[in-house]
Amino acid sequence: MIKQIQDAINQYETIIIHRHERPDPDALGSQLGLAEVIKVRFPNKKIFVVGEEEESLAFLGEMDFVSDHEYNEALVIVCDTANTDRIDDKRYDQGAFLIKIDHHPNxxxxxxxxxxxxxxxxxxxxIVEFVEQGKAVGYKLDSASALLLYAGIVGDTGRFRYTNTTPETLQRASLLVKxxxxxxxxxxxxHKKDLKITRLQGYVLQHFSIIENEVGVMRLTKEELEQFNVTSTESSQLVNTFSDVEGLKVWVFFVEDEDKxxxxxxxxxxxxxxxxxxxxxxxxxMAAGATAHSWEETEEIVKKLVEACK
Known part of the structure; x- marks a missing residue:
């Protein structure tokens, strides 16, 4: 599979890389990291990254402005996105060839x-493994790509604390640290937080609830977000705010955003x-996202979480 991706990259002069909306460190790390790796290998190709900017992760890099005509005869790669509904920038299907690279269930x-x-x-x-297997044909890491890919691994492993951290994960991370x-x-x-996020964090700690000593629940309405001048996307930084409470098995954040x-x-x-x-x-x-269309539906989700703990 990696060889086929290499062949596709060789074939196209324009490559446009997408990822999912409301990006986390892995979405941006894999998107920007892959772009950097390809730029180093093929400095004369046109490599673009697209999607909405995420202010809290702007230190990782910026998105490009890409006109529609650039998609003509372009290779499009989508990173870290399980389904098409979540792809940021819906022009992903306007290129000549489309590749999906992802670690979520297919x-x-x-x-x-x-x-x-x-x-x-x-x-x-x-992407680290992609580079490792591509060394024979000129792919390599540099400090820029290493930082980006390290950010993605750190983000999705919770700084190597989650159970998805395997021996291979640590070995690949060591290649980046080098x-x-x-x-x-x-x-x-x-880990830096705006003052408004810090104040909202305090509010969350005061107002979350625990059901049957095992299920943590926090609900944030549009009015509460407006009170703290925080967007629904920014509130994602607080999802683990009360995760260390003794006895907690699962927790859920419900955040009201427009009509969902x-x-x-x-x-x-x-x-x-x-x-x-x-x-x-x-x-x-152990980490998932969903969409509810009413507060009544959130009650159904909480009941299912209680049953899952049993």
Missing amino acids: EEPYGDLHWVDTSYSSTSEM QTFDQNAFYSNL IRVRLRSKGPVINTIAAEHNGGGHP
Whole structure:
């Protein structure tokens, strides 16, 4: 599969890389990291990254402005996105050839070619392996790509604390650390919070609830977000705010956003992506997202989480 992706990259002079909307460090890390790797290998090709900017992760890099005509005869690669509904910038299907690279369950095998492997902690880790297997044909890491891919792995493994951290994950991360990038600066940027986020964090700690000593629940309405001047996307930084409470097995953030309620699910054991799939979502067994269309539906989700803990 990696050889086929290499062949496709060789064939096209314009390559446009997408990822999912409301990006996290892995989405941006794999997108920007792959772009950097290809630029180093093929300095004369036109490599673009597209999607909405995410202010909290702007230190990783900026998106490009890409006109529609650039998609003519272009190779399009989508990173870290399980289904087409979540792809940021809907022109992903306007190119000549489409590749999907992802570590989520392959619920929608879109594209002309898809490399999907759930054994990897992150799509960024997959890109590291792509480079390793491409060394014989000129691919290599540099400090810029190493920082980006490290960010993605750190983000999706919770700084190597989650169960998706395998021996292979640590080996690949070590290849990145060998490159000369400033880890202290990276972590400072990753974990810094605006004052408004810090104040909302305090509010969350005061107002979350625990059901049957095992299920943590937080609901944030549009009015509460407006009170703290925080967007629904920015609130995602707080999903693990109360995760260390003793006895907690699963927790959920419900965040009201326009005409729907975003659902962020996390677990220390019970499988939760099956619940997410029942509510317009999906993800990993221990970390998933969904969408609810009423507060009544959020009650259904909480009941299912309680049952999952049993």
